[in-house]
Amino acid sequence: MxxxxxxxxxxxxxxxxxxxxxxxxxxxxxxxxxxxxxxxxxxxxxxxxxxxxxxxxxxxxxxxxxxxxxxxxxxxxxxxxxxxxxxxxxxxxxxxxxxxxxxxxxxxxxxxxxxxxxxxxxxxxxxxxxxxxxxxxxxxxxxxxxxxxxxxxxKRAEIALQDSEEQFRSLMNNAPIGTALVSLEGKWLATNAAMSAFLGYSEEELRSTDFQSITYEDDLESDLFKVQELLSGEIDAFELDKRYVRPDGEIMWGHLCVVLVRSDDGQPLHYISQVLDITETRKLDFLRNEFMSIVAHELRTPVTAVVGALDMLEVVCPNGPNEKVQNLVKIAKRGGDRLRTALEDLLDFEQVSGGTLSLNLTETNIIENIGEAMLKSQAVMDQHKVSARMFLQEGQIPWQCDPALLDKALRHLLSNAAKFSPENSEVCVIVTRDTRHLNIRVKDAGPGIPDNLHEKIFQPFWQQDLSDTRDQQGIGLGLTISRQAIRKMGGELSIEASGGSGAEFLITLPTCPLK
Missing domain, CATH: 3.30.450.20 (PAS domain)
Known part of the structure; x- marks a missing residue:
C-alpha cells in the first residue's frame, strides 16, 4: 500500500x-x-x-x-x-x-x-x-x-434475475388464464387472480391447501400419474382435462398444462401450472352429444319404418300403378336410404367422440369378414356402376380383431371408393400379412386425394368442397369413424401416396391388438 x-x-x-x-x-x-x-x-x-x-x-x-x-x-x-x-x-x-x-x-x-x-x-x-x-x-x-x-x-446478473422475476410475476398476475406455482408436494405457492376466480378460492385460502384437495376424486389418479412421470423424467410437461371442486361444491372443468422447473443440476424445484376454464365448452359438448343422441334415436325408428314400407311397396307392386308413382317411390327410397345412413353415422360418431365405442376382440377369418362387408356394400356399388374385387394369397387368414368394428370401417371405405370412382371401374381390396401385421388396402380409380389433405380428410364433417356433400351424398363422418374403429383395435388407418390417379387407404392391424 x-x-x-x-x-x-x-x-x-x-x-x-x-x-x-x-x-x-x-x-x-x-x-x-x-x-x-x-x-x-x-x-x-x-x-x-x-x-x-x-x-x-x-x-x-x-x-x-x-x-x-x-x-x-x-x-x-x-x-x-x-x-x-x-x-x-x-x-x-x-x-x-x-x-x-x-x-x-x-x-x-x-x-x-x-x-x-x-x-x-x-x-x-x-x-x-x-x-x-x-x-x-x-x-x-x-x-x-x-x-x-x-x-x-x-450485480448485473442479480438485476437481470430480478427483472426476469418481476416480468414473470407481472405476466403471471395479468395472465387471462389461471397460473400458479405449485410445490413438489402439491401446495399452492403463488396464484394469480384468474386462478382464484376459476377455483373460487382467495390466494390466501389456496396457500393453505393443495391441488389434491380440490381435484375431483375420479380425476386425481390420472393427475398424480402424470406428476410421477414428470418427476421421473419420462416427460417434460403434460396436458389433461380435469375437474376441480369449488368451495360451494360446483364442479369446474379445466384444461391443465404443467411444467416441472429443475435446478441447474437437474433437481426438481416446483411446478408451473396453467389452467384454462373449459367448463362452458364441456357443457356445450354434453348438450351437443345429448342433442345428437336424441335426434338420431328419435328419427331412426320413423325413418326405418318409412324405408321399410318403401321396400315392401317395391315388392308388392313391382311395376306400380303407373310410371310416375314408380319413380316417386324410387326417389323416396333413395332419400330414405340416405337419411338412414346419415343417422347411423351420427350414432356411430356419438360413440366415437364420447369414448363409448365398445371393443369385442375375437379370432376371425379376415377373408370372410371382408367378403361380408363387400356383399353389404353391393347396393352402393351397383348404384354407382362400380365393381369390387378382392386380391389375396390365401383362402383363410385367422386374426384377432373386432369383426363389427372392422366391418364398419370396411363398409365406409368401400362406399367412399364407389362414390368417387368412375363408372365401370373396379375397386380393389388387397389383403397381405406378415409375422407382425395384417394389411388391408382399399384402392379406387377415382381422382385421388392431394397429399396436403391426407390428414384433413379424417377430420369430422370435412369435405374437400361443398359439392362433394351434395353429389356424393355424405356428411363427412365415415373416415373419422373408420379410423377410430381401427385404432380401437390397436391398428391404424392411413392413406397412401398414390403417385397417380385413385386413392388408396391402408388398414394395418397388429398381431396382438390393444385391449
Missing part, C-alpha cells in the same frame, strides 16, 4: 496475530508477508485502503489503482478521486452506511454502489467493506480499513 508501510492496517493485524510477544517478526519477515498478501489481493482483484477520518486522507494498495484505472505515475488524491466518481443516487447509501457504523448501529461498513469508469462511459458496481482499527479515548473511530471489489458482473 502507498504511504508508510510499517504503519499499515495489514501490518497491525499481523502484529495482533503474532504467536508470542517475545517472538516478534523482523522487518524483513514483515516485508515478505506484506508482499505475499499484496500479491494475493491483487490476483483476486481486491483493493485495500485505509482512510484517516481525522485528516480525510487515505492510502491504497496497488490493486486499488488498477481497479480505479489510475496509473502508478499519477499523483491523485485517492479520496477525492473515489468520491467524485460515485453515482449521485448512491452517495446517500454510502454516508448512511458510515453513519450507522460509527454510531454503533452496524457491526461494519458494508455497502454496494455504482462508480463511474475513468473514461466516463460506464458505471461499475463496487462493494466496500470496512472497519475501524484505531479509536481515541472517547471511543471515536480514527480510521477505516477496508476492501473494495468490483461486483459488476454479479
Amino acid at each position: 502507498e504511504r508508510d508501510t510499517l504503519n499499515t492496517p495489514t501490518e497491525w493485524r499481523l502484529a495482533e496475530q503474532s504467536p508470542s510477544p517475545n517472538d516478534k517478526p523482523t522487518a524483513t519477515d514483515r516485508g515478505l508477508e506484506l508482499e505475499t498478501i499484496e500479491t494475493a489481493l491483487a490476483a483476486a482483484n481486491i483493493a485495500v485502503f485505509e482512510l484517516d477520518l481525522v485528516s480525510g486522507t487515505s492510502s491504497v494498495s496497488g490493486a486499488w489503482r488498477q481497479l480505479m484505472d489510475v496509473s502508478l505515475s499519477e499523483d491523485v488524491d485517492f479520496q477525492t478521486e473515489w468520491r467524485k466518481r460515485i453515482h449521485p443516487e448512491d452517495e446517500v447509501l454510502i454516508d448512511r452506511a458510515l453513519t450507522d457504523y460509527v454510531s454503533g448501529r452496524a457491526p461494519r461498513v458494508a455497502v454496494e454502489y455504482r462508480l463511474r469508469s475513468r473514461d466516463g462511459l460506464d458505471w461499475r458496481w463496487m462493494r466496500t467493506d470496512a472497519e475501524a482499527t484505531k479509536w481515541d479515548a472517547q471511543g471515536n473511530a480514527l480510521n477505516l480499513v477496508g476492501t473494495q471489489r468490483d461486483i459488476t458482473d454479479k
Whole structure:
C-alpha cells in the first residue's frame, strides 16, 4: 500500500496475530508477508485502503489503482478521486452506511454502489467493506480499513434475475388464464387472480391447501400419474382435462398444462401450472352429444319404418300403378336410404367422440369378414356402376380383431371408393400379412386425394368442397369413424401416396391388438 508501510492496517493485524510477544517478526519477515498478501489481493482483484477520518486522507494498495484505472505515475488524491466518481443516487447509501457504523448501529461498513469508469462511459458496481482499527479515548473511530471489489458482473446478473422475476410475476398476475406455482408436494405457492376466480378460492385460502384437495376424486389418479412421470423424467410437461371442486361444491372443468422447473443440476424445484376454464365448452359438448343422441334415436325408428314400407311397396307392386308413382317411390327410397345412413353415422360418431365405442376382440377369418362387408356394400356399388374385387394369397387368414368394428370401417371405405370412382371401374381390396401385421388396402380409380389433405380428410364433417356433400351424398363422418374403429383395435388407418390417379387407404392391424 502507498504511504508508510510499517504503519499499515495489514501490518497491525499481523502484529495482533503474532504467536508470542517475545517472538516478534523482523522487518524483513514483515516485508515478505506484506508482499505475499499484496500479491494475493491483487490476483483476486481486491483493493485495500485505509482512510484517516481525522485528516480525510487515505492510502491504497496497488490493486486499488488498477481497479480505479489510475496509473502508478499519477499523483491523485485517492479520496477525492473515489468520491467524485460515485453515482449521485448512491452517495446517500454510502454516508448512511458510515453513519450507522460509527454510531454503533452496524457491526461494519458494508455497502454496494455504482462508480463511474475513468473514461466516463460506464458505471461499475463496487462493494466496500470496512472497519475501524484505531479509536481515541472517547471511543471515536480514527480510521477505516477496508476492501473494495468490483461486483459488476454479479450485480448485473442479480438485476437481470430480478427483472426476469418481476416480468414473470407481472405476466403471471395479468395472465387471462389461471397460473400458479405449485410445490413438489402439491401446495399452492403463488396464484394469480384468474386462478382464484376459476377455483373460487382467495390466494390466501389456496396457500393453505393443495391441488389434491380440490381435484375431483375420479380425476386425481390420472393427475398424480402424470406428476410421477414428470418427476421421473419420462416427460417434460403434460396436458389433461380435469375437474376441480369449488368451495360451494360446483364442479369446474379445466384444461391443465404443467411444467416441472429443475435446478441447474437437474433437481426438481416446483411446478408451473396453467389452467384454462373449459367448463362452458364441456357443457356445450354434453348438450351437443345429448342433442345428437336424441335426434338420431328419435328419427331412426320413423325413418326405418318409412324405408321399410318403401321396400315392401317395391315388392308388392313391382311395376306400380303407373310410371310416375314408380319413380316417386324410387326417389323416396333413395332419400330414405340416405337419411338412414346419415343417422347411423351420427350414432356411430356419438360413440366415437364420447369414448363409448365398445371393443369385442375375437379370432376371425379376415377373408370372410371382408367378403361380408363387400356383399353389404353391393347396393352402393351397383348404384354407382362400380365393381369390387378382392386380391389375396390365401383362402383363410385367422386374426384377432373386432369383426363389427372392422366391418364398419370396411363398409365406409368401400362406399367412399364407389362414390368417387368412375363408372365401370373396379375397386380393389388387397389383403397381405406378415409375422407382425395384417394389411388391408382399399384402392379406387377415382381422382385421388392431394397429399396436403391426407390428414384433413379424417377430420369430422370435412369435405374437400361443398359439392362433394351434395353429389356424393355424405356428411363427412365415415373416415373419422373408420379410423377410430381401427385404432380401437390397436391398428391404424392411413392413406397412401398414390403417385397417380385413385386413392388408396391402408388398414394395418397388429398381431396382438390393444385391449
